[in-house]
Amino acid sequence: MILDRELQLKLLTVLSDMYPFTYDFSKDFQDGSDDCDKAVANLYYLQSHGLITEKSIFVSKSIGGGRGRVQFGLSEITHTGMDFLANDGGLSAILGTVTIKFETEQLKAILATKIMSSDLSPERKTTMIDAIKELPAEGLKHLTTKIVDVGWDNLDSLMALIQGSLSL
Known part of the structure; x- marks a missing residue:
């Protein structure tokens, strides 16, 4: 399977270490290699879930259907991605908490x-x-x-x- 949780964690960790700045993964993977394709696919998956910004990956769709091209952009982790990595759920857990108070x-x-x-x-x-x-x-x-x-x-x-x- 092309989706790899271990690789996703590694990619997110690299980005969290760079936060709030961007990172260029193209220097880590040889263009056209299987590892590059796998990394791009996993970044696309993370982007689809809002864990990294849209400028992290660029998708060019093929006009006639079939495979287009996906390439690295300047990857940046989102606040949702940072909270995903946090053991306590980050600020999302705090802000998403509903407190019910009765007088x-x-x-x-x-x-x-x-x-x-x-x-x-x-x-x-x-x-x-x-x-x-x-x-x-x-x-x-x-x-x-x-x-x-x-x-x-x-x-x-x-x-x-x-x-x-x-x-x-």
Whole structure:
């Protein structure tokens, strides 16, 4: 197979060492050789995934179809390529993180609604809702963590609930 993960990593590593500057791979591969064709194909693949810039490789398509010509350009790694090489996912991992925050009162209202819709006795519902209203933020955080833990411990029931909510 012409696509080679090891070669792709090597090419990206060379470019990351040069970042933010360009690198000319034509000096590393003899034009027309199998190694050159393989390197160009792998750079084209990396370019297709946005890991290197478009000026890294030039493709000339044949008018009559069939094989055109692909040649080295001035290769440059993109921020996506740098993040791909980073063990932690780079800034893309940080910027792509979605944080969901509930205000304390919102969370208390959600819990109270769930308690009210349960089949507990009215006295038990009132007692529980009053206790939740009195919980400090840290206690509410601990309770929420416990609720999530119980959900994960009962994964089958949780999945059935999620599927039912999503109408699957």
